[in-house]
Amino acid sequence: MTEFVLVPGLFTGPHVWRETAARLEAEGARAHPVDLPGRRAGTDVAADVALVVETIDAIDAAAEGDDPEIVLVGHEYGVYPAVGAADRRPGRVARIVYVDTAPVRDGVPALATLPDQELRERLAAAGDTDAVLDPPARDAWPRWGSTAGVPEAALDRLADLAAPQPLGTLLRPLRLTGAELPPTTGVLCAESGATLATVRMLLSFGDPMMKALATAGTTFFELPTGHWPMLSRPDRLAEVLLAAAAGEGESLVDTTDACTPTAGYLKPFLLDVTERPRERRGSIDLYVPEGAGETPRPAIVFVHGGPVPEGAEPTPRDWPTLIGYARYAADEGVVGVTLDHRLHAVTAYPTAAADLEAAVAEVRADPRVDADRIALWFLSGSGPLTAPWLGARPPWLRCLAANYPIMAPLPGWGVNDARFRPAEVVARGGTPPFVLVRAGRETSAIAATVAEFLAAAEAGGAPVEVVDVPDAPHGFEGLDHSDSARDAVREAMRRVLGRLTAPH
Missing domain, CATH: 3.40.50.1820 (Alpha/Beta hydrolase fold, catalytic domain)
Incomplete structure (x- = not known):
């Protein structure tokens, strides 16, 4: 049985995964939406990594000697704790799924997940890791990512249950030990501007980050929706997660040559x-x-x-x-x-x-x-x-x-x-x-x-x-x-x- 550990992104909590988690369990998997209760001043990414590690350890303890397949799913900022946890528990995670976010690199803070360039620059200059970033107002969420497809009721819930984001989680870099990480799957959200065609074009340009993803174990899916597919397309996202766990998805291996038909x-x-x-x-x-x-x-x-x-x-x-x-x-x-x-x-x-x-x-x-x-x-x-x-x-x-x-x-x-x-x-x-x-x-x-x-x-x-x-x-x-x-x-x-x- 596949155990999905679902890590939320900026300002959000387990509630965003509710419908997707229910669909995963209806299909015979288990879902573990992670609560990051440390939404308080002074918390950093290392504390969130520790929470995901605790979830992995709890799954292992409940398995009573079995070896469950664990898939970590991170939405935007949430992929940083996911990658950190996989690094701390080498060999225990079968796959990491990135949901509408860029690859994580050792020593690079999660500040890059903020969509506002001016805000990123201002927070980096201030360097106040003990402060918090207040969540956006109800009508400001589209500035943090495309809300295409999100029902009004779900958007209300997103705003009502939002919590401040500790700046330590964004400004303090994620440090990895160098352990071998599991294969990855990227879930691209077309309404956010991320498509398979774009990824292939960047690869054909010789983008080093894209070249690193052109491996046999790395796969991609594209969803015709915005930045919060767990709210706009929860059932489809669940189907994609199940397929990712099975190793399915598009590969870039056949597009490593810049002269392929996709270029x-x-x-x-x-x-x-x-x-x-x-x-x-x-x-x-x-x-x-x-x-x-x-x-x-x-x-x-x-x-x-x-x-x-x-x-x-x-x-x-x-x-x-x-x-x-x-x-x-x-x-x-x-x-x-x-x-x-x-x-x-x-x-x-x-x-x-x-x-x-x-x-x-x-x-x-x-x-x-x-x-x-x-x-x-x-x-x-x-x-x-x-x-x-x-x-x-x-x-x-x-x-x-x-x-x-x-x-x-x-x-x-x-x-x-x-x-x-x-x-x-x-x-x-x-x-x-x-x-x-x-x-x-x-x-x-x-x-x-x-x-x-x-x-x-x-x-x-x-x-x-x-x-x-x-x-x-x-x-x-x-x-x-x-x-x-x-x-x-x-x-x-x-x-x-x-x-x-x-x-x-």
């Missing part, structure tokens, strides 16, 4: 374009059409998405998708430009914005470029970088475009910088023309940011034109070479070129 950005571009050489200057590459030296030409700067881990190879300007777009632009008589910017983390949008601004200035200074006719074309995670340009609207910026963009920081990112929220800008109106290419098979979390942006644009009377690719996935250029996908790319380019060549 769409590295597959050939969907259109046939002229094989023309690049001109590399620092962080930018230019693809120049014939005759540009005689008459300056408009330029389109293609801005890659991300985050892309630092040191990833090849860098974005060498991806076939970006090269394909730049050569396509040159085939149409304008200068195509790609660049590498430093969006290496979700907190790096200010750095990436500065890189883009410098690149645009360098492009406009090129004598072969008509400095008064520039378009910026964004892809995927670079969507938030459109906000500064929407607000500034320099006269030479004729058009913005975006393919399958993330138009606001996703719930799990913890980024609150108002400078990178395009919807707030377009709602005020007076923004440049915008061409948005929308993928029909987009993840729900990203689609929600696009819907918010389009609603704000309509309210502000902002000129946004949508080109739909109904059956295409995110990053479709390397994955969908259908006629409809090709036609959509051609139509988007036609509209951008129309803005570049129209009288100003």
